Amino acid sequence: NAGVTQTPKFRVLKTGQSMTLLCAQDMNHEYMYWYRQDPGMGLRLIHYSVGEGTTAKGEVPDGYNVSRLKKQNFLLGLESAAPSQTSVYFCASSPAGTPNQPQHFGDGTRLSIL
Amino acid sequence: KNEVEQSPQNLTAQEGEFITINCSYSVGISALHWLQQHPGGGIVSLFMLSSGKKKHGRLIATINIQEKHSSLHITASHPRDSAVYICAVLMYSGGGADGLTFGKGTHLIIQP
Numbered sequence: 001n002a003g004v005t006q007t008p009k010f011r012v013l014k015t016g017q018s019m020t021l022l023c024a025q026d027m028n029h030e031y032m033y034w035y036r037q038d039p040g041m042g043l044r045l046i047h048y049s050v051g052e053g054t055t056a057k058g059e060v061p062d063g064y065n066v067s068r069l070k071k072q073n074f075l076l077g078l079e080s081a082a083p084s085q086t087s088v089y090f091c092a093s094s095p096a097g098t099p100n101q102p103q104h105f106g107d108g109t110r111l112s113i114l
Numbered sequence: 115k116n117e118v119e120q121s122p123q124n125l126t127a128q129e130g131e132f133i134t135i136n137c138s139y140s141v142g143i144s145a146l147h148w149l150q151q152h153p154g155g156g157i158v159s160l161f162m163l164s165s166g167k168k169k170h171g172r173l174i175a176t177i178n179i180q181e182k183h184s185s186l187h188i189t190a191s192h193p194r195d196s197a198v199y200i201c202a203v204l205m206y207s208g209g210g211a212d213g214l215t216f217g218k219g220t221h222l223i224i225q226p
Contacts, residue, residue, distance in 0.1 A: 033213045042118065042200070042216030058213050090157060102147065102159040103214065110155075 002026055006091050006106035013081045013113050021076040021109050023091030030096030032074040033058075033103065034066060036087040043090065049074055050096070081113045117141075120201050120217035128225055133188040135220045137201030140182065147214060148175050148186050149200040157200070160186075191224045198222070 004025045013019055023032065030051050035043040045058030049068040063085060065077045074093075078085060088110050092103040117140040127133055137146070148160040161168050161175040163184065168175050172191075177184040188195055198221050202214035 035213065040218065042218045043202075043214070044216070045213030048213050088155060102162045104159070105157040108155045108157075
């Protein structure tokens, strides 16, 4: 099993460009999350999903949109990239039914906005 | 919002030393996670605790719910333990999943 796979691994964008980060998991997990990691700060939750067709805002949702059209995929979109969105983005997934389950993380996407 | 504080922020030790990393949080939780992030960035879940103590190899994690405090211990530390160790807490809304709230991490270097 691949676990949680993020694509792309690296990307450089110009201010104002748009892009979509893809997260795919093959563990049949209900819950999926997008986090960002910035120097000197802990990871912060951007958006999350508790099931196919549902999404919810996390701590820092502004400037991002998400979609969960299929259970195994969670997409993070930047409609108009800004330098403040330069970060490392992590996707994670976990089973439903109880909150006391470990989250499985992807390897991250390093995004630079020029 | 839960505040998660880790100490120390940076720790350098010699191979073989006993290592302790601390985590405190401000609001009651349903679970606490310890994560490891190696250079290169991948994040791996080490432990998930809601009470008591867990052990895996040379790693031991404890939690005191009343004091809102957890510790991660590494016995007989080795250079391959060098990584960032992250504490994260989960608040359960009762209706679904909330994401984790993370500490800033402890950067551990074990010198040979």
